[in-house]
Amino acid sequence: MFEKRICHALFSRITNGGLEVTYWDGQTERYGPGPWLRLRLRTPGTVWAIARNVDLGAGEAYVNGDIEMEGDLAQFVALGAANGEQLASLLPKPLRKAPKLKLRRRNSKAKEAANIRHHYDLGNDFYRLWLDRSMTYSCAYFRTPGDSLEQAQRQKVEQILRKLDLTPGMTLLDIGSGWGELIVAAAKQHGAKAHGITLSHEQLRHTRERIEAEGLTDRVTVELLHYEDLPASESYDRVVSVGMYEHVGVGNHAAYMAAVERVLRPQGVSLLHTITQTVDRPIAPFTERYIFPGGHLPTVESILTLLPEHDFHAVDYESLRRHYARTLQEWWERFERSRDQVEEMYDERFVRMWRLYLRGAFAAFSWGKLDLAQILWTKGLSDAVPMTRDYMYRYPQPLAQAGEGEGTVSPSREATSVV
Numbered sequence: 001m002f003e004k005r006i007c008h009a010l011f012s013r014i015t016n017g018g019l020e021v022t023y024w025d026g027q028t029e030r031y032g033p034g035p036w037l038r039l040r041l042r043t044p045g046t047v048w049a050i051a052r053n054v055d056l057g058a059g060e061a062y063v064n065g066d067i068e069m070e071g072d073l074a075q076f077v078a079l080g081a082a083n084g085e086q087l088a089s090l091l092p093k094p095l096r097k098a099p100k101l102k103l104r105r106r107n108s109k110a111k112e113a114a115n116i117r118h119h120y121d122l123g124n125d126f127y128r129l130w131l132d133r134s135m136t137y138s139c140a141y142f143r144t145p146g147d148s149l150e151q152a153q154r155q156k157v158e159q160i161l162r163k164l165d166l167t168p169g170m171t172l173l174d175i176g177s178g179w180g181e182l183i184v185a186a187a188k189q190h191g192a193k194a195h196g197i198t199l200s201h202e203q204l205r206h207t208r209e210r211i212e213a214e215g216l217t218d219r220v221t222v223e224l225l226h227y228e229d230l231p232a233s234e235s236y237d238r239v240v241s242v243g244m245y246e247h248v249g250v251g252n253h254a255a256y257m258a259a260v261e262r263v264l265r266p267q268g269v270s271l272l273h274t275i276t277q278t279v280d281r282p283i284a285p286f287t288e289r290y291i292f293p294g295g296h297l298p299t300v301e302s303i304l305t306l307l308p309e310h311d312f313h314a315v316d317y318e319s320l321r322r323h324y325a326r327t328l329q330e331w332w333e334r335f336e337r338s339r340d341q342v343e344e345m346y347d348e349r350f351v352r353m354w355r356l357y358l359r360g361a362f363a364a365f366s367w368g369k370l371d372l373a374q375i376l377w378t379k380g381l382s383d384a385v386p387m388t389r390d391y392m393y394r395y396p397q398p399l400a401q402a403g404e405g406e407g408t409v410s411p412s413r414e415a416t417s418v419v
Contacts (some may be wrong), residue, residue, distance in 0.1 A: 003044035006051050016082040037079060038070035059286030060240060063352045073104040073359035080369045088273045098128055107383040109226045113199045115294035116247055120200035124179075129341055132332035135179035135206065138243035138273065139372045159186045160240060163316065163376050165385055166190045170237040173197070173263060175227050176244025180207030187219040196222040198232070227259045245274035250296045251304060253292050261310040268313070268380045271374060275324075276300050278369045284360070291357045307377055315385050316376035321365055324372045328362040
C-alpha cells in the first residue's frame with residue numbers, strides 16, 4: 001500500500017530514539033535505534049496529512065482519534081524535537097498543503113482581542129479545574145522541591161513585586177492582568193495602588209468580583225482595554241506584564257514598548273515575564289491553529305534590541321525554564337484528574353487537544369528550545385533598583401499556605417536584609 005510506503009520513508013529518518021508503529025492492518029514495524037515509543041495508526045487516510053506537516057497532521061490525527069500514542073505524550077513531542085528537520089515533511093513542496101497561518105502579518109487590535117478571547121474566555125470554571133486556587137496562569141517559582149503549586153505561584157508573584165521594588169504608595173499597571181492575583185497582591189502585601197487591563201471578558205468578571213469581595217475597590221481597579229489605548233494622561237511608577245507578550249504577535253512588539261514608554265514615569269521600572277525561544281520562528285502550527293491563534297514567541301535578543309529605542313535600560317535577566325516545566329507538570333496532573341469534568345463541559349476531542357498542548361509545552365521546556373525570561377528595565381538611567389538580588393529571594397518566614405491569614409511576607413526591604 002502506497003500510504004505505508006510513505007510512512008516507511010518518513011519514519012526511517014528517525015536517528016534519535018525510536019518509534020514502534022502498528023498499522024491499520026495489524027502489521028508492526030520499528031524505526032530508529034530505540035528505545036521505541038508505541039504508535040497506532042488506525043486509518044491510512046491520516047498518512048497524507050502527517051507527511052505534509054508532521055506537527056499539524058499528527059496533532060489533528062491524535063485529536064480526532066485516528067492515531068493512538070501509548071505512554072506519555074510528552075515523550076512523542078520530545079522524539080519529534082530530537083529528530084528535527086528530517087521529520088518536517090516528506091513530500092516535495094508543490095504537494096504540501098501549508099497550514100493557513102498569517103504569522104507574518106501584524107495583528108489588528110480587534111484580531112488580537114479575538115485571539116485572546118479564543119483562549120482565555122473558555123470559561124472560568126474550566127481553568128478553575130486545573131489551575132491553583134489563585135487562578136494564576138503563568139510560570140510559577142519553586143523555591144524547594146516540596147513546594148505546592150499554590151505556594152509556588154504566590155512565590156512567583158512576590159518575586160516579581162520584589163524585583164519591581166514596589167513600596168507603599170506606588171502605582172502599578174499590569175498589562176494583561178489575568179485573573180487578578182498580581183494586582184491584588186500588590187495592594188494587600190505592598191501597599192500599592194494597582195490597575196490591570198485585560199482583553200478577556202471572563203478574566204475581567206472574575207477579577208472585579210474578587211476585588212469587591214476583598215474590599216479593595218479603593219486600591220485595585222481593572223478594565224477591558226488594549227495596551228495601545230492606554231491614555232498618556234495616566235502614568236505609573238511600575239509597569240508589569242506576565243504571560244502577555246507572547247500574544248502581542250509579529251509586528252506589534254514595538255507598539256507594546258511604545259505603550260510602556262508612554263505610561264511609565266521617568267526613573268520608573270518595568271518587568272516583562274514572557275516565554276521566549278532560541279531562534280525566531282513561527283509558533284508550532286498545531287498550537288497556532290487550536291490553542292494560541294495569532295501568537296508569536298520572541299527571542300531574548302529581539303526584546304533587548306527594542307529597549308534602547310525607548311531609553312529603557314536592562315538591569316536584570318533571569319531564566320525560569322525549569323520552573324515552567326515543573327509548572328506544566330503540575331497543571332497536567334491536575335488536568336488529568338479533571339478529565340471527566342472537562343469532557344462534560346466540552347467533548348473528548350477538546351480533552352485530547354488540551355492533553356496534547358499541555359504535554360507538548362512540557363516537552364518544549366524540558367528538552368526543546370523554549371525558555372521563560374524575566375527581564376527588568378528602568379526608564380532612563382536609574383539606580384532605583386537595588387544592586388543585588390538578596391532582597392528578592394531572602395524571606396524572613398515561610399509564605400502563608402493557601403487559606404491562612406498569617407505569615408505573609410513583609411514588603412519592606414529592611415525585613416529581608418541579612419545580618
